[in-house]
Amino acid sequence: MTPANPEPTPRSAARRLSLPDRYYERALDHFAKSRLELALADLDEALRLNPRKAEYYAARGLVLLLSEWPADAETDFAQALRLDPAQWLAYYGRGMLAFQEGNFTEAVDQFSRAQRLAPQRPEVYVYRAVAFYRMGNAQEALADLQVALPLFASRDARRGTVERWLEIVRRAVR
16 A cells, blocks of 8 residues: 655665765866866875775876876876776876877877777867867868767857867868
């Protein structure tokens, strides 16, 4: 027998996060708000509590890269890939690092590795497209931008950047 007015079922059960995952989640929030020092502190704590989590190293590598510590970022990307060779974020970070160094061939290689592991991540296609463009390969850049654009949510502000790049690259292809 069921009650006349049953309690509504919660839409989703609360996630039970481990303590390291809580630090990681908070680090991602700090990162999204460009509070890099706080993100780094939380990632350090997450790694102190769980030094075997590749994703933590990859994320910390990105924070370090954006904080202008490229050698430390590469160390974390390498550790992430030692722990999990399928860690797409580490390849993405390595691609960003190579791009910053002006090594566009290496950047394309690293972004391609990330793309094979995470084909629904539009930022990988965009960064690879710009690397292709810098290498003088506008046709490949155009193809990547055309894949990337529909992968972004309709309200994602980054769509405007992709649309501007599409115009630039289309002019180069003509």
